[in-house]
Amino acid sequence: MSEVFTKTMARNIFYGGTTFFFLLLLALTFDTQSVLPERSNDSKITAEVILGKKVWEDNNCIGCHTLLGEGAYFAPELGNVYTRFGNSTDAIKGFIMSRPKNGIPGRRSMPQFNLTPEELTGIAEFLKWTSEVNTANWPPNIQG
């Protein structure tokens, strides 16, 4: 780089550019925060949904599955599992309950987590709530 472009100019671009774009990020964050409750149906978060999120976290579900595309890529997407399972929370509960303790030979298996009935209802309600979030039409189809 020639002498026309000095180190001081480079420094000013760094500090000025960083400050400007961080402030822009804050402005966009402020706007996003104002619309998230509506887009996510915040008012529909019941005690069951809250318990479900805790069950989701306490059992590290994200370690195998994706949820709205984020997580591990070892097991199916669960953001739309409620619709994929025919809009049935019972189907979700039934699947989780019926996992064999020692897995299925030769196959990827989900562990048996021995959830209580309340926890099962919680996780199913949590996944139902997630499926209703406005995700700009993602995933592209029912398979997730």
Add this chain to the structure above:
Amino acid sequence: MQYQSQSVAKLYFIAAIGLFLGQILFGTIIGAQYIWGDFLFPAIPFNVARMVHINLLIVWLLFGFFGAAYYLIPEESETELYSPMLAVVMFWVFLAAGVLTILGYLFVPYATLAEITMNDMLPTMGREFLEQPTIIKMGIVVVALSFLFNIGMTMLKGRKTVISMIMFIGLTGLAVFFLFSFVNPHNLIDDKFWWWWVVHLWVEGVWELIMGAMLAFVLIKTTGVDREIIEKWLYVIIAMSLITGLIGMGHHYYWIGTPEYWQWWGSIFSAMEPIPFFMMVLYTFNMINQRKREHPNKVAMLWAQGTSVMAFLGAGVWGFIHTLAPVNYYTHGTQITAAHGHMAFYGAYVMIVLAVISYSMPLMRGRVANSNKAQVIEMWAFWIMTVAMVFITLFLTAAGVLQVWLQRYTENPMAFMEVQDKLVLFYGMREIAGIFFLIGLGVYIYSFFVDNDSAKASA
């Protein structure tokens, strides 16, 4: 080595390499589980092994960053470290916390770990990359703050350089943005929104400052090019990193319940994220071409060149191929993401840490550079690991393209598990490449034990 207290970095680097080995061993386990679904089930389920793989990566890179700071800050500041004692104490605290966490993952069911560490008092666990128990997260904050205090005080009493300042800003950002890991709202969408303030603002933000400072330090030392020139480049590169990367965060906000305008902000700004990485390639090769001295540590320069090229490919090119919203609509959360993640982390962060280790370790062991024999062995390790990583990335990319096609793009999309069965050939090839990577790492570790009698003593 000019200051005695720099040698504290050695501890950090040894721990980093040890944990790196653990990371790769667990990588080969999860790679095998992609082929044989029941491998080690239920003893080590996939989620546990993956958590170990990625948490070890994060922890060892942090050891590498801290060690690099302890090495370069005293030398840049031209003074001894403020408190070598504090650096040693915090090393053992951090190592104990890290090892306990990994053992907790491996030997206790995750839900039990959450219970015994009283996660319910301040729930932060069970989110990707932030799986550590809350109390461990608090320990990380304490370690990071003590570390910042230590290097900050060192800088205050000594010479202020651009490199030490950028390193300090990067590491401060690392500590500050980690605080968002304690934000965990009941609303999953809000949780995801703030989660990225840790993950994105780390790896596509402040970590790039740390990487830039470390690379600049190695280049100044090995090429002898005027500091003014290198510092000017450094400012421009990190300016571009943050100008593109801050709003580039939008590429994570396309499909998680956040407003649609992020598709524009994210696509436009993240499409420019390769620019600073490309500049880094130009700069590294330019500085080495214009070198004013022939430094005997050839392999350190190889790592420096390698990190710029591989970071450009992994973070820049492989990031770009799936960052535009209309493309990402189909690729989001597939093996394409995994492919990008592997090469980006290896190129940008693993290789920069190894470059600093390669430059500084011989000096801390009392010689300017290792013997020719030791350097040649380390170069073999460089090529085996790097080529293996290229193949890991290519096989994952092939798997990803096929996955996108079968599961998302065709007229009759297939179910996730059906698609996975069809990808097993690529997962098999990836596992073989992974084993080559492990061999390369073995060669790397061996290079530290090679006879160095013929090496020149440190000046």
